[in-house]
Amino acid sequence: MPRKILVPFDGSEPAELALRWALLDAHDHGFPIKIMYVVDERSLDELTGFAPKETVLKELRGRGERILNRAERMANELGVDVEIEKKVRVGVPWREIVREAEDDEEINLIVLGSHGRTGLEKLILGSVAENVIRYSPVNVLVVKHEKRIEDSVDEAPRP
DSSP, X not given: XXXXXXXXXXXXXXXHHHHHHHHHHHHHHTOOEEEEEEEEHHHHHHHTTTSXXXXXXXXXXXXXXXXXXXXXXXXXXXXXXXXXXXXXXXXXXXXXXXXXXXHOTTEEEEEEESOOSOSHHHHHHOOHHHHHHHHOSSEEEEEOOHHHHHHXXXXXXXX
16 A cells, blocks of 8 residues: 655744654655645735735745745754655635645545644634644644643643
């Protein structure tokens, strides 16, 4: 059975933690990784008042490529031997993540951070992680922020 790990990556700290986890796991098991950045199409409407839509889209895609290059550098710094594929998509992030998992039959796991770059938008639209878990055709592993894990351990009842 083909195996590939999909890692949605927006450059946030939780996404970096998820990427590190996925890279180390992929290295241990010999799985390839697809790292994907999604240009949120909802932000295009807000930004097109400043420049033509094509110009804004080109700039946002370029930003996505730079973020994916940073992800690839992280893999090199970790010294892992992993085949990496990079991809930029445009759309609603959770939908594009799910669509990528549907389109690429080799993907059997999505690894993502518990929180990305969304703020108020998350409260209105629901979190990316929540929707990916709900609609994904494959298993999803959500990596929590280290600080949250430390806080949970500190608050755990002691025997």
